[in-house]
Amino acid sequence: MSSRFRDRQVTAWEFTDEVLVHCPRCRGRAVLVPPPGTSTADSRWRRRLVCPACGHAEDLTSHVVAYPGNQGRPDLCDPFDLGLRLFLQVPCRGEVLWAFNHAHVDYLESCVAASLRERSRRPDAPNAWHRRMTMTAKLPAWVKSAKNRDEVRRALARLRAL
Structure with missing residues (x-):
């Protein structure tokens, strides 16, 4: 078990380059x-869905970008509000534990496993409110x-196995 986790000040958006659905x-x-060929500014609105199992491929465009966190609907929503169900989700403690991809699972694992969690200060954060708005917080x-x-780590191991 890792004894220390230092919050890298990431948001959930940093795990949305590849979302498993x-x-x-x-x-x-x-x-x-x-x-x-999608620009960074355009990448939150346009996505390509690719399924290696059946070969389905489709370009999708979202008109509303949801906040990644799925705001009470983790079993329904991808972060782009395309109506696609997240693939990485398991029940845990009467709730649903979910992740966008395996890098997201790894980050959650490092946070959960640590007995000491430290917040580092974001140099570009103008005030305390902005420092608190990280994914970890x-x-x-x-x-x-x-x-x-222990139970959350077991659930993360189940996510990793999916």
Whole structure:
């Protein structure tokens, strides 16, 4: 078990370059990625869905970008509000533990496994409110609770195996 975690001041958006979702055609594991040649400014609005299982490929455009965190609907929403169900989700402690991709699972694992979590100060944050708005700060209390650590780590291992 890692004893120390230093918050890298990342937001959930930093894990959305590749989002694993259920394929709308075969319900297998598909991936949402930016289409080739998409500018960074455009990448939150345009995505390409690719399913290696059935070969389905489709370019999608979102008109509303949801906040990554799925605001109470983790079993329904991808972060682009395309109506695609996230692939990486498992029940844990009566809630749903989810991640966008395996890099997201790794980051959550490093946070949950640590007995000491340190916040580092963002040099570009103008005030304390901006420093608190990291993904780690927004994790639900049940995920960060030491008494749930073993169960959450087992759930993260199940996510990693998907």
